[in-house]
Amino acid sequence: MxxxxxxxxxxxxxxxxxxxxxHALQPAYLELARLGEDTWRITWRRPAVGGRPMAIAAALPDACSPRRGPAPAFDGGGFTSRWIARCAGGLRGGRIAVEGLAATRTDVLLRYETADGRAAAVRLTPDAPAATVPEDPGAATVLATYLPLGVEHILExxxxxxxxxxxxxxxxxxxxxxxxxxxxxxxxxxxxxxxxxxxxxxxxxxxxxxxxxxxxxxxxxxxxxxxxxxxxxxxxxxxxxxxxxxxxxxxxxxxxxxxxxxxxxxxxxxxxxxxxxxxxxxxxxxxxxxxxxxxxxxxxxxxxxxxxxxxxxxxxxxxxxxxxxxxxxxxxxxxx
Incomplete structure (x- = not known):
């Protein structure tokens, strides 16, 4: 026995x-949705940790203004900031980073639209907390982003x-x-x-x-x-x-x-x-x-x-x- x-x-x-x-899959989320000529709507959502937003910050490319958003508001599950940014010359070649991500165990899903209407998604991790917007984002980028997310969701x-x-x-x-x-x-x-x-x-x-x-x-x-x-x-x-x-x-x-x-x-x-x-x-x-x-x-x-x-x-x-x-x-x- x-x-x-x-x-x-x-x-x-x-x-x-x-x-x-x-369900343990709760990544942070950063979206840059194109509104018009050199203008993007930014949505930055962070998980809640002890009732406060996780200590990470999104930093847009140097060509964008403002690069960082206002204080976040609690939306019932996390903390979200929204703002409008102007990125002269577009996003291509720009570096998007999440400061403080290396000290966490959280991933960030980054979605962005380029000036010609192309959309892409990139997964930022503590080992790779920043990404450079490629000149020609393609299907391989989407595959490399969403396949690991699927594996993590079922295993977690x-x-x-x-x-x-x-x-x-x-x-x-x-x-x-x-x-x-x-x-x-x-x-x-x-x-x-x-x-x-x-x-x-x-x-x-x-x-x-x-x-x-x-x-x-x-x-x-x-x-x-x-x-x-x-x-x-x-x-x-x-x-x-x-x-x-x-x-x-x-x-x-x-x-x-x-x-x-x-x-x-x-x-x-x-x-x-x-x-x-x-x-x-x-x-x-x-x-x-x-x-x-x-x-x-x-x-x-x-x-x-x-x-x-x-x-x-x-x-x-x-x-x-x-x-x-x-x-x-x-x-x-x-x-x-």
Whole structure:
């Protein structure tokens, strides 16, 4: 019994990411939208830290005036400054920086429009807190920006990962598992595209609550005792994964709307973000399989018994996942 519980705890500790919040993707946001000849509207949004704006500052190119904006106002989730800047000669070749970013663990999504109407997005990081506006921004820039954001969102979104984990624990046959994962991917790709393109419009809070509830339902299936009659969800996990995947896609779309999309490269940004989500999901599944294989070799008999249907380790994981998801469900409903 001790071996089984130890295996379950090690598996849970190794699989769950560290951030406590279900969505940890909260980058700062800097947009330069062209209004007219040499004139741009600046939107600079910073995350809140301890009730105050994060200690970072956006600095526009030297040719722009003013280079820095007014004091920010709290918008319910972060602190936003807006101002109009005149950039003589345009933005191309200019350097846009975020001062103080190197001392944080935050990313900044920079979106800008050049004088000829071209739009681009660049991801600024603590290691690269500044960017020079290229002469010819292209699709490669969008791909390099949104693909890592997709990877980060799925790997830092603990609710989505717990759903995938519960699915892996529920489905034991590899053919069924492949079908379920494929159905989940197809479903969330459809609603991600539909919501991002404006074809689907559902309020975010109820969607987030049902996403948490979907994890509770899967965890309840995983916790069923050995020998219990096979349920419809266990017989057709692909249908369950597809149905709930539609909801998870709406959750991805909500995060993508907060990040923002370049209007002129919308399709490329959407594709890159979705590819990033898939890469992150594949990496998570590979990590689960690798860790399970390792524990199976270290404690072959104990781990097999712990993770068998009705086993102590499997039930401990199921109750842990279900309890956390139930808390989120109540919390999100209360936030309506």
């Amino acid at each position: 001790r071996t089984a519980l130890l295996a379950a705890l090690l598996l849970l500790a190794g699989l769950l990411p560290q951030p406590a919040a279900p 979104g603990i609710d989505h990962l717990l759903f995938v984990l519960a699915l892996l624990l529920l489905v034991r046959r590899w053919r069924r598992l492949l079908a379920a994962v494929t159905a989940f991917t197809l479903a969330h790709s459809l609603t991600l595209a539909g919501a991002t393109l404006g074809l689907i419009d559902l309020p975010g809070p109820p969607v987030e609550a049902v996403i948490a509830l979907s994890i509770v339902m899967l965890a309840a299936e995983v916790a069923r005792p050995a020998g219990a009659p096979e349920t419809w969800a266990a017989r057709r996990p692909w249908a369950v994964a597809f149905g709930f995947g539609l909801l998870h896609g709406l959750g991805f779309a909500g995060a993508l709307r907060e990040i923002g999309l370049p209007e002129t490269d919308l399709a490329m940004a959407l594709l890159a973000f979705n590819l990033g989500v898939e890469l992150g999901q594949i990496a998570f599944i590979a990590a689960v399989a690798g860790l399970a294989l390792l524990l199976g070799r270290l404690w072959p008999r104990g781990f097999r018994a712990a993770m068998a249907p009705g086993g102590a380790g499997l039930r401990a994981l199921a109750y842990g996942i279900g309890s956390l998801a139930a808390f989120w469900t109540v919390e999100r409903i209360a936030a309506f």
